[in-house]
Amino acid sequence: MWISVISLFPEMFKEIIKYGLINKSIKKKLLNINFFNPRDFTKNKKVDSLIYGGGGGVILKAKPLIRTIYQAKLQMQHHVKIIFLSPQGKKINVSCIKKLLSYKKMIFICGRYKGIDERIINNFVDEEISIGDYILSGGELPAMVLIDVLVRNIPGVLNTISSCTTDSFFNNGLLGSPNYTKPKILKFLKNNNVPKVLISGNHKKIKEWRLKQSLGMTWLKRPDLFKKKILTKKEKFLFNKFKNSYLKKR
Incomplete structure (x- = not known):
């Protein structure tokens, strides 16, 4: 460029x-x-x-x-x-x-x-x-x-293409999902455990979890974007799971 x-x-x-x-x-x-x-x-x-x-x-x-x-x-x-x-x-x-x-x-x-x-x-x-x-x-x-x-979106600049394709907004108009790194537990903090699915090694379940979180985060933080999103059958199912879980905790 x-x-x-x-x-x-x-x-x-x-x-x-x-x-x-x-x-x-x-x-x-x-x-x-x-x-x-x-x-x-x-x-x-x-x-x-x-x-x-x-x-x-x-x-x-x-x-x-x-x-x-x-x-x-x-x-x-x-x-x-x-x-x-x-x-x-x-x-x-x-x-x-x-x-x-x-x-x-x-x-x-x-x-x-x-x-x-x-x-x-x-x-x-x-x-x-x-x-x-x-x-x-x-x-x-x-x-x-x-x-x-x-x-950051020029091919070859980032080490992996997924570094930008999983960013907020580039993910089909959704916000990105939460990210975690070492250590697995941070003492003295609330909700201090890394979600088990992320360290399970099950890539299919990890992908579904991330999509569910992206849908939920967009719904909570950017309702204007969420309203524009036409959900697939799978996305509706995952979003409802997130929403029900969220509402139960409130």
């Missing part, structure tokens, strides 16, 4: 490329990431201006962004998708991530202040993407979030 980031503050990204899966993906040559600063494509470094029609704040001007976009596209050559990180965009979800993963070359535009000139969006941007219904100071943090989400 090849990603170019257009930002007034590319130095903000220096830390995220030093660590974790992003650094690993770069070293394994599974990710090529470059940064372009619109200030480098102006004579006086002036990239913002007041909004026509009045009102508070400034936005990024069109011409510096256009020059920056063309430079990024020139380096990446053809078949580039341009993504604008914007609170007005489509909220990021699993289907959005899977779609972006099919793009091999992308340019992320990070806005600042009140945003960017609308003509850039109308003429250059393929998709607007949001990470939530709130306002940040710029698009850099959303871009970092999006890069991190994409990288």
